[in-house]
Amino acid sequence: MGKAKTSKRGGAASGPYERPAKQAAANNVFKFSKDFGQHILKNPGIAESIVAKANLKPTDTVLEVGPGTGNLTVKILEQAKKVIAVEMDPRMAAETTKRVQGKPEQKRLEVLLGDVIKTTLPGFDVCISNTPYQISSPLVFKLLSLPNPPRTCVLMFQREFALRLTARPNDPLYCRLSVNAQFWARITHVLKVGRNNFRPPPQVDSSVVRIEPKLGAERPNISFEEWDGMLRVCFNRRNKTLRASWLGNKEVLSMLERNYRLWCATNNIPVDDTIAEDGEDDNDDMEVDENVPPSAGDEAEWGGIMDVDDAADDTPSFFKELKAAGNEVPKTKSKRKKTRVALLVKEKVRKVLEDVTELADHRSGKCDENDFLRLLAAFNAEGIHFS
Structure with missing residues (x-):
């Protein structure tokens, strides 16, 4: 008796009742693109x-x-x-x-x-x-x-x-x-x-x-760019006090000084650009609550899956020993001389936070829409803008 014919592995089907070979992408028209977020x-x-x-x-x-x-x-x-x-x-x-x-x-x-x-x-x-x-x-x-x-x-x-x-x-x-x-x-x-x-x-x-x-x-009748510019500073660290976010950050004060100078130039208001004398700024070494951990809401723009990597502590051992012993780490004094216009801007910020709005000790994560509106109105009244 002769042997039955067997189809070769991977070969084409030889009869109408044999199963077709499986294909990896039989049910997919095309691959979905991760770059476009296709789900x-x-x-x-x-x-x-x-x-x-x-x-x-x-x-x-x-x-x-x-x-x-x-x-x-x-x-x-x-x-x-x-x-x-x-x-x-x-x-x-x-x-x-x-x-x-x-x-x-x-x-x-x-x-x-x-x-x-x-x-x-x-x-x-x-x-x-x-x-x-x-x-x-x-x-x-x-x-x-x-x-x-x-x-x-x-x-x-x-x-x-x-x-x-x-x-x-x-x-x-x-x-x-x-x-x-x-x-x-x-x-x-x-x-x-x-x-x-x-x-x-x-x-x-x-x-x-x-x-x-x-x-x-x-619909609010204010500039979105200015409103958002103020909120960026407030929510830089949402668990800090507003005093620390505004007065305890030299970059923020420098930005406000530039904006104030531009506003004064636009409105033909002279500014005092002379160098301030030593001791004229009594709040230069203001304490800020730097130990407040960053919050999940601190990012500038958020959309999509957020991956957070815990960075290693690269602080030199010398500074760690000083901190453990209760000694303050020495601060390097800035070489840049402060002008009187810079001190004026700082005083305006202090006045807005402490005297006008009384929000200096509040934290952004606990403030509502009305608090931020009062803050923006007070800053604008002092000639401080954010756009």
């Missing part, structure tokens, strides 16, 4: 909930940032008049277009290829986005700074970023981001989304927030 929302129930939270009208034009393969886009098109989808990846833009090709919705979808932060956006009523983590903060403030901001924004972020947006004074996550965002909009947390609802799953959970920009008379 596709695969749960249709979550997509429906996000669209429902936007309270769309049949006449609304919706801006979607990062549509991916269009899972959220098709849900929005069911309720809105038009969708403007902004996508960085040409492959994803093609996938989104394919979803509505040959359907009535095709005429109501406009896909813009490019970076949403750098793109000049057309007019729209609502923004809905499964936001890439790395553009979370820039996207929020781009939307809030538009001349005609949208009625509502329903955005999905990394969960910790979302909690920072909604944090209030005394909350451990309360930071400059919290104050800025809540000053220009009403923000509410609406939905928590587990990491397993995405493909591929991210390393962290996500949350959906609703942002309703303040419009008309509610």
Whole structure:
């Protein structure tokens, strides 16, 4: 009897009932890009909930940032008049277009290829986005700074970023981001989304927030650059007292002096640039609470996963021994002579913190919006500006 024929390993199937060879990327159209933060929302129930939270009208034009393969886009098109989808990846833009090709919705979808932060956006009523983590903060403030901001924004972020947006004074996550965002909009947390609802799953959970920009008379009538410039100093170390943040930092005082000189020059106000005599500045060696540990809200811009590496203590042993023995480490005196205008600026800051606002011993993490408004108004009244 002859031997049965056997197919060679890795060869093509020789009959209609044999299994085809497995391929590594059989179920993937293409690889997802980590550079673009591509995590596709695969749960249709979550997509429906996000669209429902936007309270769309049949006449609304919706801006979607990062549509991916269009899972959220098709849900929005069911309720809105038009969708403007902004996508960085040409492959994803093609996938989104394919979803509505040959359907009535095709005429109501406009896909813009490019970076949403750098793109000049057309007019729209609502923004809905499964936001890439790395553009979370820039996207929020781009939307809030538009001349005609949208009625509502329903955005999905990394969960910790979302909690920072909604944090209030005394909350451990309360930071400059919290104050800025809540000053220009009403923000509410609406939905928590587990990491397993995405493909591929991210390393962290996500949350959906609703942002309703303040419009008309509610919109603050102050410069965002100046407001944010003051908050940068306050939240440099949120657990320090405001006295230490402003008067205990030579770089901050130098910056205020430069700004004051510019303001005086703009308003034709002469400044006293003579050198101050020794002993004229009685508070030169002011004690500051440097032992307060940095807080999680100290970063200038925060968006995405934050990796913190504990740096080794490189302090020389000589200084460690002095500190252990209770002796003060000798300070090197500055070679730069102080001018009277520098002392004037320092006195103005002291007056604002101690006499006018009485916030010198307060900490930024415990101050609310009204405290910061009083602080800005008092600084401006003394000719100190931040933009």
